Amino acid sequence: xxxxxxxxxxxxxxxxxxxxxxQHARLCQNLESQGRRVKSLRFPDRTTPIGKSIDxxxxxxxxxxxxxxxxxxxxxxxxxxxxxxxAIEEGFTVVIDRYHYSGIVYSAAKDKVDLSLKWARDxxxxxxxxxxCVFLDIAPEVxxxxxxxxxxxxxTSAMQKRVRELFYELMGTSDGLDIRVVDAGRSVEEVExxxxxxxxxxxxxPKMAKPLTxxx
Ligand code: ADP
Ligand code: FDM
Ligand code: MG
Numbered sequence: 001x002x003x004x005x006x007x008x009x010x011x012x013x014x015x016x017x018x019x020x021x022x023q024h025a026r027l028c029q030n031l032e033s034q035g036r037r038v039k040s041l042r043f044p045d046r047t048t049p050i051g052k053s054i055d056x057x058x059x060x061x062x063x064x065x066x067x068x069x070x071x072x073x074x075x076x077x078x079x080x081x082x083x084x085x086x087a088i089e090e091g092f093t094v095v096i097d098r099y100h101y102s103g104i105v106y107s108a109a110k111d112k113v114d115l116s117l118k119w120a121r122d123x124x125x126x127x128x129x130x131x132x133c134v135f136l137d138i139a140p141e142v143x144x145x146x147x148x149x150x151x152x153x154x155x156t157s158a159m160q161k162r163v164r165e166l167f168y169e170l171m172g173t174s175d176g177l178d179i180r181v182v183d184a185g186r187s188v189e190e191v192e193x194x195x196x197x198x199x200x201x202x203x204x205x206p207k208m209a210k211p212l213t214x215x216x
Contacts, residue, residue, distance in 0.1 A: 014136030042097035100124040136184035
């Protein structure tokens with residue numbers, strides 16, 4: 001494999017309990033064992049002042065108007081955007097647990113007439129565009145049987161069902177060009193293997209020799 005002139009931007013997405021955090025950690029380890037320098041991030045980043053408001057909202061400790069919380073989630077990505085771009089330019093592969101895809105579909109899943117997919121996507125325009133997003137696909141009923149389900153704001157079966165439908169709708173748009181669907185209902189090891197194969201494919205594409213682009 002030829003050395004990359006820049007790092008790759010990789011996103012892991014999916015419903016709650018799809019196995020994102022498990023696979024995110026494994027992918028970081030696998031890329032490191034290939035000799036890559038890796039930076040691991042997640043959104044929401046609950047450590048910043050904006051992230052702390054998001055955390056309180058998700059845990060039901062504070063209320064936020066739906067458009068306001070949407071814009072806070074987006075702002076939480078914007079506050080990290082410069083850091084992501086610099087890391088990629090320095091040759092780090094940046095692996096993120098959730099990104100603008102979740103941002104768009106979770107807000108739009110509230111099904112408010114004035115909070116469409118398009119409205120939800122607009123604040124994301126200009127953020128670093130992922131080289132690949134691995135969507136861990138799982139039926140909400142299967143995910144619900146995994147540990148700790150039901151503790152946070154959006155962890156209801158109606159919401160998860162709608163989120164999955166909207167992820168599929170999003171895949172039919174320009175964002176879908178970067179998405180690879182992986183069946184997340186299999187063993188941790190099988191899913192892990194599928195992810196590393198798909199990520200390695202993308203690392204060999206000609207676009208990796210060009211600068212990182214932006215979400216348009
Ligand atoms: P997410 O970050 O998508 O919410 P996690 O990685 O935290 O998901 O996993 C949720 C729960 O499901 C955890 O208890 C985890 O150990 C378990 N889990 C993860 N992947 C699998 C899998 N492939 N099969 C069964 N259980 C899994
Ligand atoms: N979420 C996450 C959003 O609604 N918008 C966003 O932009 C992002 C990044 O927050 F319910 C939702 C998705 C999920 C919750 O959960 C975060 P985790 O367990 O921290 O991934
Ligand atoms: Mg997680």
